[in-house]
Amino acid sequence: DVKVTQSSRYLVKRTGEKVFLECVQDMDHENMFWYRQDPGLGLRLIYFSYDVKMKEKGDIPEGYSVSREKKERFSLILESASTNQTSMYLCASSSDGDSHRGYEQYFGPGTRLTVT
Amino acid sequence: DQQVKQNSPSLSVQEGRISILNCDYTNSMFDYFLWYKKYPAEGPTFLISISSIKDKNEDGRFTVFLNKSAKHLSLHIVPSQPGDSAVYFCAASRGAGNTPLVFGKGTRLSVIA
Numbered sequence: 344d345v346k347v348t349q350s351s352r353y354l355v356k357r358t359g360e361k362v363f364l365e366c367v368q369d370m371d372h373e374n375m376f377w378y379r380q381d382p383g384l385g386l387r388l389i390y391f392s393y394d395v396k397m398k399e400k401g402d403i404p405e406g407y408s409v410s411r412e413k414k415e416r417f418s419l420i421l422e423s424a425s426t427n428q429t430s431m432y433l434c435a436s437s438s439d440g441d442s443h444r445g446y447e448q449y450f451g452p453g454t455r456l457t458v459t
Numbered sequence: 460d461q462q463v464k465q466n467s468p469s470l471s472v473q474e475g476r477i478s479i480l481n482c483d484y485t486n487s488m489f490d491y492f493l494w495y496k497k498y499p500a501e502g503p504t505f506l507i508s509i510s511s512i513k514d515k516n517e518d519g520r521f522t523v524f525l526n527k528s529a530k531h532l533s534l535h536i537v538p539s540q541p542g543d544s545a546v547y548f549c550a551a552s553r554g555a556g557n558t559p560l561v562f563g564k565g566t567r568l569s570v571i572a
Contacts (some may be wrong), residue, residue, distance in 0.1 A: 433502055
């Protein structure tokens with residue numbers, strides 16, 4: 344069974360703080376993703392990584408950075424948290440491969456971040 | 460520009476009846492489509508998928524239909540159960556696993572007992 348874990352389920356931070364969200368997957372997946380989910384806006388891609396030390400911007404990268412030093416771990420960093428970054432953050436992973444199973448992304452439980 | 464659209468934000472269905480959730484896409488390069496289900500305070504879970512070379516895929520109570528000419532897919536749930544109440548996301552892929560999925564905004568399904 345694929346397992347994607349996220350370091351916190353709920354987090355409350357103050358404006359201006361640096362925030363780290365950690366994600367770990369145990370299936371040796373090559374690809375990892377960070378999304379945020381907001382009501383009425385669906386899932387929006389922040390950053391993704393298809394290999395260690397590689398990263399690509401998604402649709403809304405502003406105000407965020409990422410780090411992938413090990414294959415199983417993908418971190419999302421909010422350099423200076425702002426109230427408009429209050430959201431549900433979701434991490435996902437997927438494998439490469441030529442089978443359609445490789446297209447499926449597996450999600451973690453999410454981190455509900457509140458910035459006050 | 461939204462490439463995957465779910466035009467109904469919400470849907471209410473009586474228990475035992477059919478639920479039909481719709482999804483439209485604009486990018487003809489998409490070759491694989493997936494449906495995810497999401498409960499509050501949980502991550503989305505994969506439900507069912509379909510390749511662009513097929514027009515139907517069935518898994519128990521869930522069937523996905525794909526109409527490539529109309530760039531439209533739909534998810535049918537028969538019979539609907541109260542536990543099906545969740546947000547359903549349609550997603551599309553245009554390549555291998557390292558190409559991000561493109562998600563719709565979701566449809567909230569409420570199944571009323």
